Amino acid sequence: MNAVPHILVVDDHREIRDLVSRALTREGYRVSAAADGRAMHKALADSRIDLVLLDLMLPGEDGLSLCRALRAESNIPVIMLTAKGDEVDRVIGLEMGADDYVAKPFGSRELIARIRAVLRRCEAPAAVPGQRPKHFRFDRWVLDTGARELLRDDGVTIPLSTGEYDLLITLVERPQRVLSREQLLDLARGRAAAAFDRSIDTQVSRLRKKLERDPGEPKIIKTVWGGGYMFTPAVAVEHL
Amino acid sequence: MNAVPHILVVDDHREIRDLVSRALTREGYRVSAAADGRAMHKALADSRIDLVLLDLMLPGEDGLSLCRALRAESNIPVIMLTAKGDEVDRVIGLEMGADDYVAKPFGSRELIARIRAVLRRCEAPAAVPGQRPKHFRFDRWVLDTGARELLRDDGVTIPLSTGEYDLLITLVERPQRVLSREQLLDLARGRAAAAFDRSIDTQVSRLRKKLERDPGEPKIIKTVWGGGYMFTPAVAVEHL
């Protein structure tokens, strides 16, 4: 868990988003907002989210199906916002796997209390199943998330440090996308960037030295001048 | 303990019963339901129940007295469900011998986490028939919980101390998950971590020396720098 939890507010009403965002920011949380399901998924891909506040009623994809989708592929905790303190809604939400509900209109104090409670509960879950192991294939490599290992096609295992592994996972999960240093730091390390933070550059350099045929002319992790880095090879994901 | 725990839901509201039943079934539990005290006793007589989810407010015989009755004649763990997060109820419930307490409305994750926690607590110390022995197979090893022995595939038994065995069980039951030193200490030893507690490191080192082909480059228990340890091999559980 990061020092400062990052909360994503998903609601189609701008006033609600602003209101909640301000309340949470004032409380010291890091906050992002999304108006619909598409924006939510984008936010989830772009930064590390610790908790989602999800409106039940959304245009397009419904809040409930979003919740179910979230549950299916991650274990990010979800708090549902419902228009009425409707027992039916709560019951349905429970079924979809939400962790808590807050009925509108709600006080910021209540909301914050619920958020704290859910984050606390999810901090050290006793026996929730982790992420399913996967194989990512690219270039002449296989990254095995179950074993936390990098295999070359000749069968040799290349040892990666924890930081190198985390960075590589982050890149491999988002191929052909430019990722800023800030994003990489957030996604891989779960921390915010300092003023002159060059730690990502160093890690990229170390990774390249292990991955690339010619680290002087990298083919796998390309530099985007002024923008960040991009993982260029095609990646085949193999769920196990 | 059987392979699949059997949970009895006692609540007079049909929706709640259905909902909780479905959530628990989806989680892999066996579930029965009862609307009142009479039905509960019938279910207890008819099948072996591992845990009772008991609503505080019931028509006829009250949840509290049912709980007390249950406690008087068996040691089946009980989790109370109450309408409000009323501190008073909680105190009374725990006094009546409930093992835990969940306030409605509750999230499915919370409920499941509590159930798991209570089952885990009741699993170990109860000197009752004892839980079924299991075989955990991984890499070239078999961990036999019946004999408390570690067998290598060439048939040789490697002796483990109690601490090593407890730590290994803890890891083997949670493969492909990063476990912090704190969690490991809690799960394996049942105690909290001191300021500079390095005992887990030492124990891991000793385990690796026995398990790993090359303890200098461990494949089975991987280190996550700044995070803890992870048990990486696939584990096959064999219930006996």
Next chain:
DNA sequence: ACAATATTGTGACAATCTGTGACGAGAACC
């Protein structure tokens, strides 16, 4: 109860990992 034995925790030191500052090379801009 006592001693012998095994196990576990602690301190110390070495090895490893990570982030930072420094310096130079290259790109963009004037």
Next chain:
DNA sequence: GGTTCTCGTCACAGATTGTCACAATATTGT
């Protein structure tokens, strides 16, 4: 061409981890 900015890489300091020896503790046998 010169300047400014960005990026690659190196060396180093601080933090984290591996492991040894030894003391503290628990267990066992008599």
